[in-house]
Amino acid sequence: MTDRLIRITTALAVVAVAAVAAVISYRHAYELVHAHGETGPTARLVPFTVDGLIWAASMVILDASRRQQPAPPLAKWSLAVGIVATVGANVAHGASHGVIGALVSAWPALALVGAFELLMTLTRNTSRSDLVQDEASTEAAQPAPPRTEVEQTPEQAVLDEYRASLNGPGRPLSQRYLAEKHSIDRRKVKQIITNAEQSAPA
Template identity: 70%
Template structure:
């Protein structure tokens, strides 16, 4: 029973979901990119460009979207705001690719324009889905053996690890021993951290047993 549950919620299931999602998104992006490129190529050819120029212009549109997405992803991984140029480039690229595809289908009426625009929308959505998947994977915390999340927060020159509830209780109690008032009571710690008093007592007792004593 537990094995079946682990397959649904454990790391194997997480990896399978990621791989399946990535493959599906990449497949949709590839098909949409081919169709969108063909639409843009035909539009460029019928409006004065030919030969090498006609083949290269569509790449600049979708390439701009990809470049802006990668810059946005890099900023997200570094916990920085997305640069304004990346946001502007993304907006310009989306507008250009959707507009080009709509213009290609416009001679066939509103329905034709919408049908032609769909591959461009699917391509942009695929880019964003891939970026979201990558962001979530890079920001996911590691887990200890007992299931608690252990997250490292990086700052210039220092690294801190998020405390478990037990560590927080012990740290707060020990800090109160050096304070001006009385040490914190077990009842106070239990109410504050939402724990049973017996568990609080066990945490403090185990800490006292493992704390080395200094010889006189």
């Protein structure tokens, strides 16, 4: 329960930071695009293509990780290009206010990328943890392998013990003793011994 609570609160914190950073980063990118000649829907949609590329690339990498496969090179390159583009756009937006202005303007983009990647890491770790637990549960639920040894029946035990006593130094075991020891009716024991004596070679 504690691990689940930690994951939930961490995910909520990361999502909150990412949402705030995304709004600010979008505003910076929109103003930059608008200031360089684009207006209307184009100016509003171009920033989405940058963050959308980061999202799509991260999802592909996450899917590959969940399938335990290497991430496609195109996804890695797309993620890197998206990060450079969104950080560069925010830096350019604040560059007119000097180095400090550029750094302040770039921070929302860095926070957005960092929060998003933290969320992906949390998702990957949660998936792996669930997979390990599922495998452990499956192994625990599997029935025990069947015993290779065949359990001896009371009748067979009586017969084997009686035959072994024939080769002993003393007298053969009595029918009463064998019946009481193996919880078998004495008449059944007598029948077993009689059949054994009849089948014995002369």
